[in-house]
Amino acid sequence: MEASQKQSKRTLSTFTVHNAESAPEASRPFLERAQKQFGMVPNLIGLLSESPVAVETYQTLASLFSRTSFTPTERNLVWLTIIYENDCSYCMAAHTAIAKSEKVDEEIIAALRTGEALQDARLEALRKFTGSVVVNRGWVGDGELEAFLAAGFTQQNVFEVLVGVAHKVLSNYANHIAKTPVDPPFEKFAWKKGQA
Numbered sequence: 001m002e003a004s005q006k007q008s009k010r011t012l013s014t015f016t017v018h019n020a021e022s023a024p025e026a027s028r029p030f031l032e033r034a035q036k037q038f039g040m041v042p043n044l045i046g047l048l049s050e051s052p053v054a055v056e057t058y059q060t061l062a063s064l065f066s067r068t069s070f071t072p073t074e075r076n077l078v079w080l081t082i083i084y085e086n087d088c089s090y091c092m093a094a095h096t097a098i099a100k101s102e103k104v105d106e107e108i109i110a111a112l113r114t115g116e117a118l119q120d121a122r123l124e125a126l127r128k129f130t131g132s133v134v135v136n137r138g139w140v141g142d143g144e145l146e147a148f149l150a151a152g153f154t155q156q157n158v159f160e161v162l163v164g165v166a167h168k169v170l171s172n173y174a175n176h177i178a179k180t181p182v183d184p185p186f187e188k189f190a191w192k193k194g195q196a
Contacts, residue, residue, distance in 0.1 A: 015047055015050070015177075015178035015179075015180075016046075016047075016050060017043045017046035017047050017180070017181070018031070018046045018047070018049040018050065019031070019041065019046060020032070020035075020041075023046070023049040023050075024049065024050070024052055026052035027049035027050075027051075027052045027055050028049075030045065030049065030052075030055040030056060030059055031045060031046070031049055031055075033059060034059075040183065040185065042094060042183050043090070043180050043181055043182070043183050044058075044090065044091075044094070044171055044174065044175065044180055045058070045059075047174060047175075047178050047180050048170075048171075048174060054170070054174070057170060058167070058170050058171060061163065061166055061167035061170065062167055064163055064167075065160075065163050065164050065167050068157075068160040068163060068164075069154075069156060069157065069160065070157070070160060072102045072103070072104065073102075073104050073105070073108065073123070074123070074126055075164070076095065076098065076099040076102060076104045076109075077104075077108065077112060077118075077123060077126055077127060077130070078126065078130050078161055078164040079091075079095050079098075079099075079164060079167075079168060080092070080095055080096075080099065080109070080112035080113070081112060081126075081127050081130040081131050081134070082130060082134050082164060082165055082168040082169075082172070083095055083168060083172060084112060084113070084115050084131075084193070085131050085134040085135055086134065086168065086169070086172040086173075086176075087193045088168075088171070088172035088175050088176065089175075089182070089190070089191050089192060090171075090175040090180045090181075090182055091168065091171055091172055091175060092113065092189070092191040093182045093183075093186040093187065093189040093190055093191055094182075094183070094186045094189075096109060096113065096186075096189035096191070097185065097186050097189055107119075108120075108123065112127070113191060114194075114195075115193075121151065122151045122152055122153075125147055125148050125150075125151030125152075125153065126148070126151070126153065126157075126161075128144070128147070128148075129144060129145075129147070129148040129153070129158075129161065130161050130164070130165075132144050133161055133162070133165055134165060138162075145158070
């Protein structure tokens with residue numbers, strides 16, 4: 001039987017979006033942390049709580065990425081670029097809300113949601129480098145790396161982009177697999193690739 005036929009006969013599983021009562025005991029501290037941070041438990045955190053290791057990894061990577069040398073605008077740019085390239089509707093809605101709460105310029109957010117070039121040359125270099133890392137799975141060309149460094153970024157920043165990629169690959173892929181529903185507070189930022 002061909003792979004496509006096998007897939008069509010497969011019964012899709014419905015993934016559980018856990019709350020404090022249904023989550024495995026080891027995941028509950030991470031749900032509590034999300035509740036304190038966001039005033040709610042985002043569906044992604046509830047989903048990842050099925051695996052205490054997955055939810056801990058996600059929150060740890062988020063914390064580590066927030067400690068990089070990137071400014072809040074640069075950090076959000078890296079996230080939104082990765083999300084755009086990975087085509088993750090859930091994360092684009094959630095991270096649009098996060099970017100707005102961190103006062104990222106509205107024009108930058110709008111451009112990142114449509115994959116358009118940014119007016120600021122330094123930020124555009126970061127966007128292009130991050131996008132290349134994702135699309136080319138790390139096989140960034142020498143010219144792309146040189147352009148990134150020439151824009152004022154450092155070798156440290158190269159590896160910090162990779163931390164952002166690791167963080168978002170976990171959530172983007174989890175959302176693809178589980179079809180995570182967008183949380184009500186983020187619905188106004190709903191997104192499909194190719195639309196603003």
